[in-house]
Amino acid sequence: MAGSNEVNLNESRRVVPLNTWVLISNFKLAYNLQRRPDGTFNRDLSEFLDRKVPANINPVDGVFSFDHVDGGTGLLNRVYQPSSQNEAQWGIVDLEKPLSTTEIVPVIVFFHGGSFTHSSANSAIYDTFCRRVVSFCKAVVVSVNYRRSPEHRYPCAYDDGWAALKWVKSRTWLQSGKDSKVYVYLAGDSSGGNIAHHVAVRAAEADVEVLGNILLHPMFGGQRRTESEKRLDGKYFVTLLDRDWYWRAYLPEGEDRDHPACNPFGPRGKSLKGLKFPKSLLVVAGLDLIQDWQLAYVEGLRRSGQEVKLLFLEKATIGFYFLPNNDHFYCLMEEIKNFVTSNC
Amino acid sequence: MVPYDSATSAGSSSGSSSSSSYKPPQQQQQDIDRLLAGAGYKVRSSELRQVAQRLERLEIAMVNSPADFFHLASDAIHRNPSDLASWVDSLLSECTQPPTCPSEFIMDPVTNQAVVNNAWTTTEPHTPQVHQNISFEQQSLNHQLTVVTAMEEDSGIRLVHMLMMCAECVQRGDLPLATSLIDDMQRLLMRVNTVCGIGKVAGHFIDALSCRIFQGFGGGPVNGGSAYENEILYHHFYEACPYLKFAHFTANQAILEAFDGHDCVHVVDFNLMHGLQWPALIQALALRPGGPPLLRLTGIGPPSPDGRDSLREIGLRLAELARSVNVRFTFRGVAASRLEDVKPWMLQVNPKEAVAVNSIMQLHRLLGADPTRNSPIQTVLSWIRSLNPKIMTVVEQEANHNQPGFLDRFTEALYYYSTMFDSLEACTVQPEKALAEIYIQREIANVVSCEGSARVERHEPLAKWRTRLNGAGFRPLHLGSNAFKQASMLLTLFSAEGYLVEENEGCLTLGWHSRPLISASAWHAVPDAAAEIPAWDGSSTIISRAES
Numbered sequence: 001m002a003g004s005n006e007v008n009l010n011e012s013r014r015v016v017p018l019n020t021w022v023l024i025s026n027f028k029l030a031y032n033l034q035r036r037p038d039g040t041f042n043r044d045l046s047e048f049l050d051r052k053v054p055a056n057i058n059p060v061d062g063v064f065s066f067d068h069v070d071g072g073t074g075l076l077n078r079v080y081q082p083s084s085q086n087e088a089q090w091g092i093v094d095l096e097k098p099l100s101t102t103e104i105v106p107v108i109v110f111f112h113g114g115s116f117t118h119s120s121a122n123s124a125i126y127d128t129f130c131r132r133v134v135s136f137c138k139a140v141v142v143s144v145n146y147r148r149s150p151e152h153r154y155p156c157a158y159d160d161g162w163a164a165l166k167w168v169k170s171r172t173w174l175q176s177g178k179d180s181k182v183y184v185y186l187a188g189d190s191s192g193g194n195i196a197h198h199v200a201v202r203a204a205e206a207d208v209e210v211l212g213n214i215l216l217h218p219m220f221g222g223q224r225r226t227e228s229e230k231r232l233d234g235k236y237f238v239t240l241l242d243r244d245w246y247w248r249a250y251l252p253e254g255e256d257r258d259h260p261a262c263n264p265f266g267p268r269g270k271s272l273k274g275l276k277f278p279k280s281l282l283v284v285a286g287l288d289l290i291q292d293w294q295l296a297y298v299e300g301l302r303r304s305g306q307e308v309k310l311l312f313l314e315k316a317t318i319g320f321y322f323l324p325n326n327d328h329f330y331c332l333m334e335e336i337k338n339f340v341t342s343n344c
Numbered sequence: 345m346v347p348y349d350s351a352t353s354a355g356s357s358s359g360s361s362s363s364s365s366y367k368p369p370q371q372q373q374q375d376i377d378r379l380l381a382g383a384g385y386k387v388r389s390s391e392l393r394q395v396a397q398r399l400e401r402l403e404i405a406m407v408n409s410p411a412d413f414f415h416l417a418s419d420a421i422h423r424n425p426s427d428l429a430s431w432v433d434s435l436l437s438e439c440t441q442p443p444t445c446p447s448e449f450i451m452d453p454v455t456n457q458a459v460v461n462n463a464w465t466t467t468e469p470h471t472p473q474v475h476q477n478i479s480f481e482q483q484s485l486n487h488q489l490t491v492v493t494a495m496e497e498d499s500g501i502r503l504v505h506m507l508m509m510c511a512e513c514v515q516r517g518d519l520p521l522a523t524s525l526i527d528d529m530q531r532l533l534m535r536v537n538t539v540c541g542i543g544k545v546a547g548h549f550i551d552a553l554s555c556r557i558f559q560g561f562g563g564g565p566v567n568g569g570s571a572y573e574n575e576i577l578y579h580h581f582y583e584a585c586p587y588l589k590f591a592h593f594t595a596n597q598a599i600l601e602a603f604d605g606h607d608c609v610h611v612v613d614f615n616l617m618h619g620l621q622w623p624a625l626i627q628a629l630a631l632r633p634g635g636p637p638l639l640r641l642t643g644i645g646p647p648s649p650d651g652r653d654s655l656r657e658i659g660l661r662l663a664e665l666a667r668s669v670n671v672r673f674t675f676r677g678v679a680a681s682r683l684e685d686v687k688p689w690m691l692q693v694n695p696k697e698a699v700a701v702n703s704i705m706q707l708h709r710l711l712g713a714d715p716t717r718n719s720p721i722q723t724v725l726s727w728i729r730s731l732n733p734k735i736m737t738v739v740e741q742e743a744n745h746n747q748p749g750f751l752d753r754f755t756e757a758l759y760y761y762s763t764m765f766d767s768l769e770a771c772t773v774q775p776e777k778a779l780a781e782i783y784i785q786r787e788i789a790n791v792v793s794c795e796g797s798a799r800v801e802r803h804e805p806l807a808k809w810r811t812r813l814n815g816a817g818f819r820p821l822h823l824g825s826n827a828f829k830q831a832s833m834l835l836t837l838f839s840a841e842g843y844l845v846e847e848n849e850g851c852l853t854l855g856w857h858s859r860p861l862i863s864a865s866a867w868h869a870v871p872d873a874a875a876e877i878p879a880w881d882g883s884s885t886i887i888s889r890a891e892s
Contacts, residue, residue: 013558018392019377023385025399026428029435032406033417042417049425051384124384323379 011235015287016317017325023125024237024319031118035245041117041150051124058091059083063131066093067122073163076145078121080134098175099140105176106139106183106340108214109161109168111146111199113190115219115246116157121145125322132324136333139185139340142168146195150249154261157191157250161199169208185212185340186278189321191250193218197264197297204275212339213280216332217288217318218297221247222263223256226292236287236317243290263293265300272304279307281339283332286314311335385428393554394530398432401527405439415439500542503532504758507549511754519557526554545765548785549758552792571646572654577786578617580779584771586835586843587862590854591704592621593834594864595737597827599700600628602735602866606698609637612691612731614683614706616643619658621702623665630669638672642691647679655679684710684720688727699733707738707809711746711802725816729869735821736867740809742853742860745791746802757791760861767856770842806851806863813867821866822850 013021034046055065055078065080081099083090099105110133112119112126119126121143130141146160165184168174174182186196186203193215203210221243233240244257251259258266280301284294301308313320316328324330375388387395406413420438425431506529513522529550533543582588603609609629613621622641629636641662648654655677666673680686683706693699710721728736743760747753764784771777790801804812810820831845831852846853846860853860 013396018396018558019380019387019389022387022392022396022399022428023380023383025396025403026385026432029399029402029406030425032413036417045417045422048422051426053384124382128382322383325379 012237012317015236015315016320017323020319020323020325023322024317027118027319028237031242034118035242039150039245039248041249043151046118050119052120052122053124053127054122057093061131061135063134064090065127065131070163070167072167073160075160075163075167076121077164077167078127078130078143078145080130080141080143082134082138082140095171095173098172098180100176101180102178103176104183106137106185106211107168107174107176108133108137108139108141108185108187108340109165109196110141110143111157111161111186111188111192111195112143113188113192113216113219114148115243116149116191116194116250117246118148129321132333133336137337137340140174142174149246153249153253154251154259157195158198158202158261161186161195162202165199165203165208165210184210185214186210187214187216187336188218189216190318191219191246192216194220194261198261200278201264201272201275204272204277207276210278212278214283214336214339215280215294215297216283216321217285217290218282218294219246219290220262220264220293220297221257221290222266222293222296223258226290228292229289232287232289236289238289238318240289265297265303269300272301272306275304275306277301277304277306279309281309281311281335283311283313283335285316285318285320285328286312287317309335309339380428384426386426387428391429393551393558395429395432396558397523397527397530397554398429398436400523402432402436402439405436500546503529503542503546506532507546507553507758508751508755510553511751514553514556514754515750522553522557526550526557542762544781545758545762545788548761548788549754549792551785552789555789556793571648575617575654577779577783579620580776581783582620584773584776584780585768587854588620588704590831590834590845590852591739591862591864592624594823594827594831594852595702595704595739595866596621596625596628597830598737598821598823598866599625599702599735600632601824602700602821602868603629603637603698606734607637608640608694608697609700610640610642610693610697611700611702612642612644612693612733614644614701614703616645616655616658616677619643619662621704622662626662626666626671626673627669630666630671636669636671638674639666640674640676640697642676642678644678644680644683644686646681653677682709682720684724686724688730691731693731695732699731701728701731701733701736703737704739705741708740708746708802708804709800711804712797712799721812722816725813725818729817733869736818736869737864738809738813738867739862739864740806741801741803742805742855742863743803744805744808746804754792757788759859761788763856763859764861767842767861806848806853806865809863809865810849817870818867819870820850821868823847823852823864823866828852 012025016024030046030049034042034049036042055067057064057066062083063080064083065078067076067078069076099107110126110130112121112123114123121127122145126143130143133139134141142164144161144164146164147156149157165186168184169182171182172180176183186200188194188196196213196215197218200210200213225240229240229243232238247257247262251257251262257263258268260266260269263269282294282298284291288294295310298308298310311332313328313331316326320326320328321332375390377387377389377392380387406416416435416438420435423430423434506525510522510525510529513519513525529546533547533550578588599611611622611625613619626639629639641659643655643659645655656675659675659677663673663675676692678686678690707721707724710719710724712720741760744756745753745760747756761784765781768777768780768784771780787801790799791803794800813820825847828845828847831854835843835845835854842856844855844857844860846855848860848863851863851865853863855861
């Protein structure tokens with residue numbers, strides 16, 4: 001459990017709306033119950049408590065979704081698309097035609113968060129989030145149901161991410177534009193952001209084009225304790241102890257947090273200099289205790305000569321994007337929209 | 345920008361989330377927080393704060409008691425996680441210590457009677473004599489009931505004590521302790537009958553305190569609800585207990601007398617609502633010896649949204665009634681969000697007519713002093729005087745809820761509203777009673793959790809109003825023994841034992857047992873010269889010009 005007996009409840013209450021506070025505190029509580037001190041995880045309880053929703057081929061507020069299984073890997077992907085202007089097309093999924101032959105429609109491969117351990121592509125919070133992204137950006141979103149820890153450690157999530165990327169790039173029905181290609185972006189929040197980075201590296205090394213990376217308070221870390229970790233430990237829903245638990249559950253047994261999966265620009269990391277790495281949009285929440293690692297990541301990208309835009313939301317806590325009841329949410333949606341439509 | 349706010353197929357709820365707890369049954373679905381619904385959780389907006397507190401409570405419990413934590417993690421049964429309030433409650437109940445009550449039973453093996461331990465008996469000799477031929481279930485039920493009563497009294501006293509402590513913490517700014525007291529009180533409340541008595545009113549005060557403490561959440565307008573809702577609640581408050589009926593009756597009587605001999609009369613009502621006061625006056629004027637005057641009614645009320653003109657609708661209905669009793673009648677509505685926004689020219693008072701200004705629980709709303717503006721109460725009283733009214737009828741809550749010190753205000757309100765709730769027990773008609781309670785609850789919330797311009801329920805006692813009105817150039821009109829007798833009679837016709845009309849230096853008050861809760865008084869304006877002279881008013885001391 002939390003290392004200190006001091007429960008810092010006052011701060012988080014004052015910075016988020018009430019329903020957000022209830023939502024995230026509920027997750028915190030539920031997750032506490034699921035993690036066992038010996039490093040094992042109560043997956044049954046987790047699946048029971050997770051609110052899930054089915055896909056819906058019929059448009060709801062202009063977005064429809066369907067689940068598709070990758071024959072090769074057995075991986076489930078949930079696809080979200082803007083509904084057609086033509087009502088006659090509603091309820092029908094066409095897996096033959098491209099998204100458009102004239103316009104460019106960005107396809108965002110999204111890796112949900114959950115510290116590698118929690119949530120699924122069909123979790124209500126992520127289903128709703130993906131729908132909102134589609135709505136705002138007029139993009140297609142493919143949410144990947146990657147395998148989770150501790151049952152499946154590194155590098156499973158990255159393997160699944162890479163497989164999903166290849167799958168997406170090879171779908172003719174996800175192509176768009178005059179030159180019929182899939183305009184793909186990678187995105188993710190928390191652990192999903194971490195996955196997006198590593199998949200992008202693999203893609204760059206294999207010369208597979210990814211147009212951009214969107215990392216929403218991505219989960220990075222390292223062995224030493226940074227200033228932000230010490231200052232914000234336990235104050236805004238997240239504790240260092242739980243961060244440690246999740247890394248122990250994801251990284252290979254016996255590894256420490258300077259493993260390059262966790263600390264890509266750390267002592268065991270590698271430079272991305274000269275690599276054709278996509279441009280990045282990094283969103284950092286000012287009340288996230290691991291922000292120093294995220295800022296170090298930005299630094300690492302810049303030192304490698306890679307293009308990165310930092311969106312620092314000073315008063316945001318983790319999970320600010322789950323409910324559209326604050327400015328940060330709308331700011332984020334604008335930024336993502338601009339990011340995926342700028343160079344198309 | 346597209347605010348995406350509907351849930352997926354899992355369940356979409358429409359309607360706005362609001363902090364109001366009044367919803368006709370079919371609208372309760374719409375009280376569900378739709379954003380949380382999109383995340384897969386069904387929580388009513390009105391319950392959000394409570395759920396938040398319980399989550400905190402659970403967190404504290406888990407940190408402090410690893411045993412509880414492990415139990416919750418491994419053995420607890422989790423029911424319907426979507427219903428967040430229940431899920432949290434069920435975890436909390438698995439966490440907390442069981443109440444000590446049941447273990448206080450002992451069975452007397454000889455007589456086979458359940459005997460209640462002395463610690464729990466009330467002051468009366470209590471253990472009911474249970475005959476042996478009554479079944480065991482019946483016996484234990486009787487004793488459970490009696491033990492509950494004992495617990496309740498004990499819990500009731502504890503609740504009051506904790507409420508005072510909490511208010512004192514709030515005044516001192518010790519929010520952590522106040523929050524912890526709120527949690528304790530809510531748990532205690534779970535063991536107390538909240539259907540009546542101290543449990544009911546305590547619950548409202550706990551809510552109001554917690555709203556005040558958690559203000560960082562932007563708790564929403566406590567005075568909340570639309571004008572339409574407010575009117576409905578007011579109407580039910582009118583039906584459920586005699587306070588408003590008394591107010592209307594007394595004021596009408598005084599107005600009728602003041603209008604004697606005048607052919608053109610004009611009533612200015614500071615808060616029309618559904619115009620409940622006026623049919624009786626119209627009918628009384630119709631029956632006036634010598635025939636009815638030409639009656640003008642100017643009703644002031646909040647603007648109606650969505651294109652309705654509710655003021656006009658009320659006016660039309662009153663006109664219809666007047667027509668049916670042959671009283672020449674015209675109505676004019678003045679829509680204003682605040683009384684201080686009304687300018688006298690809007691009332692179009694004719695110098696030849698006799699004017700009556702009628703204020704039912706409106707003047708106190710003007711007492712919120714904004715140091716940068718002219719005091720609204722002075723402004724309004726001054727233009728009332730400029731209308732040269734024949735009479736101004738003033739009804740106000742007889743309470744001291746405008747003291748600067750929070751604890752004083754809180755204490756006063758606790759006693760005042762406890763008394764009022766007690767008096768409401770006499771009413772058994774539903775839904776009048778339930779809605780009347782919500783009406784009162786909103787007042788409580790405003791007195792306790794609001795500040796500055798948001799706090800409009802700034803009740804002051806009759807003595808203070810006398811000073812204020814005297815200082816503003818008004819003199820009291822004695823309400824007369826007739827009014828008193830008739831008010832008493834009205835009460836016996838309409839209400840239960842316990843209500844009491846009293847006379848207080850020419851004013852009337854209505855209260856519950858020995859506590860006056862509402863006062864009615866009548867005034868007229870004196871010419872300017874006289875206003876400069878401090879008034880000697882019977883038994884009161886010499887007063888100087890009032891500072892608002």
